[in-house]
Amino acid sequence: MKLFRSDLIAGFSDKLFEIPVNELKTDIIQFAEPIVRCMLTAVTAFDGYKITGKLIWSTIEICDRCLTNFPQEHELPILFWLTSNQDLISEVNEDFLWFPDSQDWVDISTIVHDLIYLDEPIKTLCRKDCKGICPVCGQNLNQQTCSCSVPRDEGQWNDLKKLVE
Ligand SMILES: [Zn+2]
Ligand SMILES: [Zn+2]
Structure with a gap:
């Protein structure tokens, strides 16, 4: 999914972005809906922009105990920075995304992908007392x-x- 510089300069608050799941290239996760919703807010910060908000998506999980499929809603906070300041970019700090002045847009699919991946539970139960x-x-x-x-x-x-x- 692309964030455009023109939108970032104007700034936005709780703006809804919809990412088709096929853009995320996840073959392990089974989505109940083919989109991931992002509610994002952008403000200027650190030679770029600070992006906050949340991700909302739903998956089909399989219960480890009874093996039935069940839908699960997920919601996760998101926070990252887009910056043209190279000093802030490092492998250690993955919250900063490189966004040079020459670029009109930045792709945030990787960040969204990683957050969704990390949120997949190791153990899934359809209910606590299954x-x-x-x-x-x-x-x-x-x-x-x-x-x-x-x-x-x-x-x-x-x-x-x-x-x-
Ligand atoms: Zn179960
Ligand atoms: Zn029996």
Whole structure:
């Protein structure tokens, strides 16, 4: 997504930008909606501009316990600087984006991409108390209970069987 110098000079507040997700080149994340919304505010700062705001998007997640798909809304604050001051640009400080005076626009897709990527949870549950699926019959236990008796410990179960025999 491009931010144009003319817009930045004029300044904007809580302006809505919509980024098509295919611009972000993410093949791992499954989006529920094909756009990411950015509400951005721009003010002049540090030989350039300070951009603040938030990102809003939704994904389809898969529950680790019951394996069902469910939609998830995400919202994340965003903060970065565009600057023509080379001293501020370093690999350590990735919040500063190079924006030389000769450039009419700057692409912020990488920043948006990275924030969305980092927000992907390592563990996903459809709800906190998800009951998961029965390891015996495969029933989703959130929807219905089953009558399987699940052995807590295989070894114990085998000993019990021997006793019965
Ligand atoms: Zn679940
Ligand atoms: Zn079962």
